[in-house]
Amino acid sequence: MEGDALRGHLELLLLAALARADQHGYALIEWLRSRSDGALDLGEGSVYPALRRLEAAGFVASSWRTDGGRRKRVYRLTTRGEARLRSEREGWNDLVRTVGLVLEAS
Amino acid sequence: MSDTERYLRELRRALPIGCRRRFVAEVREHFASAMAAEVERGVGAAEAERETIERLGPAHALAEQFLADVRSGALGRARRVSVTLTAPRLAACAAAVTVAIVAGAVFAGRHSSPAPPPTPRRTAQSSPTVVLDPRTGQVRMVVYALQGAIRKREGSRPWIATPVPYYLTPASPRR
Numbered sequence: 001m002e003g004d005a006l007r008g009h010l011e012l013l014l015l016a017a018l019a020r021a022d023q024h025g026y027a028l029i030e031w032l033r034s035r036s037d038g039a040l041d042l043g044e045g046s047v048y049p050a051l052r053r054l055e056a057a058g059f060v061a062s063s064w065r066t067d068g069g070r071r072k073r074v075y076r077l078t079t080r081g082e083a084r085l086r087s088e089r090e091g092w093n094d095l096v097r098t099v100g101l102v103l104e105a106s
Numbered sequence: 107m108s109d110t111e112r113y114l115r116e117l118r119r120a121l122p123i124g125c126r127r128r129f130v131a132e133v134r135e136h137f138a139s140a141m142a143a144e145v146e147r148g149v150g151a152a153e154a155e156r157e158t159i160e161r162l163g164p165a166h167a168l169a170e171q172f173l174a175d176v177r178s179g180a181l182g183r184a185r186r187v188s189v190t191l192t193a194p195r196l197a198a199c200a201a202a203v204t205v206a207i208v209a210g211a212v213f214a215g216r217h218s219s220p221a222p223p224p225t226p227r228r229t230a231q232s233s234p235t236v237v238l239d240p241r242t243g244q245v246r247m248v249v250y251a252l253q254g255a256i257r258k259r260e261g262s263r264p265w266i267a268t269p270v271p272y273y274l275t276p277a278s279p280r281r
Contacts, residue, residue, distance in 0.1 A: 024135070024139070025132060025135070025136055026135070026136050026139035026140055026143075027139075030143070043161075043163060044136070044140075044161045044162050044163070045161075045162045045163040045167065045168040045171065046171060048129070048132060048133065048136070048168075048172075049168075049171045049172050049175050052129075052172070052175065052181055053175055053180045053181065056180060056181045056182050057180075070135060070138060070139075071131070071135065072135050072139075073128070073131070073132045073135065
């Protein structure tokens with residue numbers, strides 16, 4: 001699954017990944033890839049701008065941390081982000097259910 | 107210069123000045139993590155670098171995504187203002203200002219006559235008030251000198267600041 005199919009859901013996926021643990025950009029990408037058995041082929045270049053958008057909106061916060069001698073920008077979910085994730089998750093479930101109903105009827 | 111450094115340099119140049127440091131640092135860290143992971147999987151360093159660049163996409167496209175977010179206001183108003191400050195735009199502004207200054211100087215040189223040399227006005231000597239010491243009869247103060255100092259501060263010609271003895275000549279004979 002790539003590009004267009006993921007567009008619009010990338011931010012939801014990032015919020016979901018951050019709900020599990022604070023992570024830096026590359027770790028987020030790797031986690032999403034492994035979690036989806038490689039099916040989610042994220043355009044890695046789109047992840048960093050998306051993280052900045054989420055941060056500007058107040059859904060995530062970030063800070064530099066040193067890990068293994070390297071400084072990494074680590075992201076964490078804010079309270080606002082948690083609320084957003086809940087709401088997005090509900091929206092996604094509604095969409096899946098609705099589309100499922102239509103497909104089953106055809 | 108490695109491909110990574112070339113990529114980061116291109117990215118840096120394409121980003122607004124106010125946003126580039128953090129973004130480039132983050133992408134640099136992405137390179138380090140991604141290449142380390144690839145090498146750990148047994149991929150050669152050169153191949154790991156090539157794959158990382160391929161996955162990130164072209165630097166200009168990455169910068170363009172970021173700029174699109176800035177323009178749309180998705181990153182806040184401050185970022186929207188800073189979008190104008192890319193290095194090429196700053197260089198263009200600096201060049202335009204330089205040209206304007208040079209053109210202004212040339213224009214002013216052609217359309218102005220040389221300033222006349224300052225002619226010292228002698229009105230200062232017309233009515234100096236001399237304060238004498240009552241015991242010795244020596245000059246203690248020439249008030250005009252003080253007035254001259256004040257005028258100088260207000261932008262008069264420097265000659266007004268002529269030292270006090272200059273004014274003593276007409277005033278001294280009074281006793």
